[in-house]
Amino acid sequence: MAAAGIRITVDDAAVMGALSRLETRERGDAMNAIGAYLVTATQQRFEREQGPDGKPWQRLSPRTANKRIGRSRRGYEHILRVKSRLYSSITYRADAASLAVGTNVKYAAIQQLGGTMEQSARRQTIYQRYDPKSGEIDQRFVKRSRSNFAREVDVKAHTITIPARPYLGISDEDRAELLEIIADTERRALGGGR
Numbered sequence: 001m002a003a004a005g006i007r008i009t010v011d012d013a014a015v016m017g018a019l020s021r022l023e024t025r026e027r028g029d030a031m032n033a034i035g036a037y038l039v040t041a042t043q044q045r046f047e048r049e050q051g052p053d054g055k056p057w058q059r060l061s062p063r064t065a066n067k068r069i070g071r072s073r074r075g076y077e078h079i080l081r082v083k084s085r086l087y088s089s090i091t092y093r094a095d096a097a098s099l100a101v102g103t104n105v106k107y108a109a110i111q112q113l114g115g116t117m118e119q120s121a122r123r124q125t126i127y128q129r130y131d132p133k134s135g136e137i138d139q140r141f142v143k144r145s146r147s148n149f150a151r152e153v154d155v156k157a158h159t160i161t162i163p164a165r166p167y168l169g170i171s172d173e174d175r176a177e178l179l180e181i182i183a184d185t186e187r188r189a190l191g192g193g194r
Contacts, residue, residue: 037174060074121156125153
C-alpha cells in the first residue's frame with residue numbers, strides 16, 4: 001500500500017472503545033484478525049458487486065460491456081474483476097496502534113470514488129482484416145499480428161466518466177463481526193478461550 005494517496009478513515013466509537021480495553025499485545029492480535037477479516041469482506045463485495053452500504057454498483061455501460069477481451073465480448077458480469085488485479089491486490093497492514101486496508105493499484109481511487117478522465121486528441125493506428133476476394137474490410141479491430149490492413153485514424157479529445165463503485169469501508173455486518181473478533185481476543189486474553 002502506498003503511503004500517499006486517498007485515505008478513508010473509519011472511526012467507529014463502539015469498535016474503538018472495545019479495542020481500548022485490550023492490552024497492547026492483545027490489541028495487535030485483534031488488529032491482525034480484523035485486517036484479515038476486512039480483506040475477505042472487501043473481496044466479497046467485489047463478488048457481490050455492491051458497496052459497504054449494500055447498494056449494488058452501477059452497471060457497466062453498453063460500450064464497456066461490448067468491448068472485446070480475447071475472443072469474446074466483455075459482457076456485464078464481473079465488474080472490476082476482468083483480470084482480478086484490483087481484487088487480488090487488497091491487503092492490510094496492522095500493529096497495536098493502527099490498521100490500514102487498501103491497495104497499491106493506481107486506478108483503485110477512481111474506482112472507489114468515481115470521477116472523470118480527460119483523453120486528449122491523438123492519432124492512432126488501427127488494425128483490421130481485408131478480404132481481397134470481396135474487396136471488403138472487416139470493421140472489427142484485430143491484433144496487429146492478425147491484421148493484413150492498417151490505417152491511421154484521428155481520435156477526438158473526449159471525457160470518460162467512471163461511476164463510483166465503493167469497495168472499501170465497513171458495513172453493519174462487518175461492524176458486528178469486528179466487535180466479535182475483539183470480544184474473542186479479550187476472552188482468550190483472560191484465559192476463557194471461545
